[in-house]
Amino acid sequence: MADTKEGLMRREDIAATLRPFDQASPLAGPAYRDAAILEAEFDRIFLEMWLCVGHQDAVRHAGDFVMREIGGESVLVVRDRDGSLGAFYNVCRHRGTRLIDDSAGGGIDCIRCPYHGWSYGLDGGLIAAPLMDGVSGFDKADYPLRAIRCDTWEGFVFVNFEAGAAPLGEYLADFPDVSRFAMADMRLGAMHEYEIAANWKLVCENYGECYHCPSNHPQLNPISNFQSGGDSVEGSSFCGGPMRLNEGCVTMTMDGQTKRDPIAGLPPEDLRQVHYFNIYPAFLLSLHPDYVLTHTIWPLAADRSFIRCEWLFTAEAVARDDFDPSDAVDFWHLTNEQDWAICERAQKGVRSRAYVPGRYQGLEETIYFFDNWYLRAMEAALSGMEPALAGEVGVSSHDAAGAVPRAAAPVAAATTSDDGGA
Numbered sequence: 001m002a003d004t005k006e007g008l009m010r011r012e013d014i015a016a017t018l019r020p021f022d023q024a025s026p027l028a029g030p031a032y033r034d035a036a037i038l039e040a041e042f043d044r045i046f047l048e049m050w051l052c053v054g055h056q057d058a059v060r061h062a063g064d065f066v067m068r069e070i071g072g073e074s075v076l077v078v079r080d081r082d083g084s085l086g087a088f089y090n091v092c093r094h095r096g097t098r099l100i101d102d103s104a105g106g107g108i109d110c111i112r113c114p115y116h117g118w119s120y121g122l123d124g125g126l127i128a129a130p131l132m133d134g135v136s137g138f139d140k141a142d143y144p145l146r147a148i149r150c151d152t153w154e155g156f157v158f159v160n161f162e163a164g165a166a167p168l169g170e171y172l173a174d175f176p177d178v179s180r181f182a183m184a185d186m187r188l189g190a191m192h193e194y195e196i197a198a199n200w201k202l203v204c205e206n207y208g209e210c211y212h213c214p215s216n217h218p219q220l221n222p223i224s225n226f227q228s229g230g231d232s233v234e235g236s237s238f239c240g241g242p243m244r245l246n247e248g249c250v251t252m253t254m255d256g257q258t259k260r261d262p263i264a265g266l267p268p269e270d271l272r273q274v275h276y277f278n279i280y281p282a283f284l285l286s287l288h289p290d291y292v293l294t295h296t297i298w299p300l301a302a303d304r305s306f307i308r309c310e311w312l313f314t315a316e317a318v319a320r321d322d323f324d325p326s327d328a329v330d331f332w333h334l335t336n337e338q339d340w341a342i343c344e345r346a347q348k349g350v351r352s353r354a355y356v357p358g359r360y361q362g363l364e365e366t367i368y369f370f371d372n373w374y375l376r377a378m379e380a381a382l383s384g385m386e387p388a389l390a391g392e393v394g395v396s397s398h399d400a401a402g403a404v405p406r407a408a409a410p411v412a413a414a415t416t417s418d419d420g421g422a
């Protein structure tokens with residue numbers, strides 16, 4: 001008999017989400033409102049897994065940096081003079097003070113602590129420590145900023161707080177080949193930051209379905225019909241799927257048109273659809289014919305999230321005198337605001353004691369993938385049982401060790417259909 005230690009969620013609720021898709025129910029309310037669950041998510045997900053902090057164009061030059069906060073931690077990603085990228089805890093080695101508050105910046109030649117002036121080079125080494133020369137046995141070489149793992153994939157910068165985690169390449173090993181989009185060469189054309197009153201998982205789930213589009217996105221549905229989705233795909237670290245552009249539309253803008261050229265070399269099928277992915281836990285990657293849209297979601301509390309949205313364009317498009325990203329930015333900013341409003345409304349409902357999960361609609365398979373990945377990552381913490389026992393919780397369609405039985409289809413093979421997809 002399994003250990004019956006108290007869990008953070010009812011085992012029958014966990015089991016209900018782990019059932020086969022056509023019998024499963026969405027996540028139960030505590031997952032969206034319980035501060036103890038968020039703390040467990042910080043431990044098991046955000047401080048253990050690779051997190052995308054944005055595109056490398058934000059740290060293109062020596063002295064450029066970005067700062068992100070998650071789970072009480074803060075990371076600085078800094079471009080050094082030799083061109084290398086480093087990631088460091090945003091914590092002074094003297095008495096621990098937070099070093100930098102801005103989410104991004106450039107042109108710095110050192111990082112100076114505002115408290116007593118200890119200063120660090122762009123490689124994290126301590127280069128100045130006022131009046132410390134006379135301190136017995138003190139050697140600046142012993143006090144560099146503490147490093148965090150950092151790597152890039154397709155031009156996106158990822159960090160990982162867990163020193164023992166598998167390499168990023170391994171984490172993304174089964175992700176479809178998207179090299180034809182040449183994202184590493186892209187430029188950051190626009191950025192928006194949002195703070196919303198909704199749990200981070202509601203934002204990920206909302207991104208994963210267009211069942212809500214007719215009633216929430218009157219401007220989107222005429223550009224890409226909500227039932228135009230192709231087959232959903234999932235892998236060990238992602239889920240997603242394509243949606244087709246409506247006849248006569250060439251990209252996602254207010255009128256479905258643009259002056260920009262498509263990304264060079266894309267095959268015809270990529271010019272007719274947009275690929276949407278969530279790279280777990282919360283890096284939303286949307287590949288359009290002529291630009292790339294990303295969201296990274298950073299939980300602040302069980303019911304609050306910070307969202308950073310970036311628009312990436314080809315270097316050729318950005319270099320043109322008449323470059324104007326506003327057609328794509330205005331469209332997605334409006335769509336974002338519509339999404340945040342419905343996510344905040346959802347948050348108000350799932351916090352109620354009256355909320356009992358319903359059932360997934362057929363267009364919500366990607367949410368099911370996300371919710372099942374989430375429970376596999378969190379099952380032991382949520383159920384109060386160790387992974388070996390957690391398999392007894394219910395009738396999981398996945399094994400408790402986190403293996404995903406379904407092979408990830410390559411993007412090119414993810415064909416569109418008219419039947420409502422998913």
Ligand code: FES
Nearest residue numbers: 092094095113116
């Ligand atoms: S805490 Fe940073 S210099 Fe003292």
Ligand SMILES: [Fe+2]
Nearest residue numbers: 206212217339
């Ligand atoms: Fe939406």
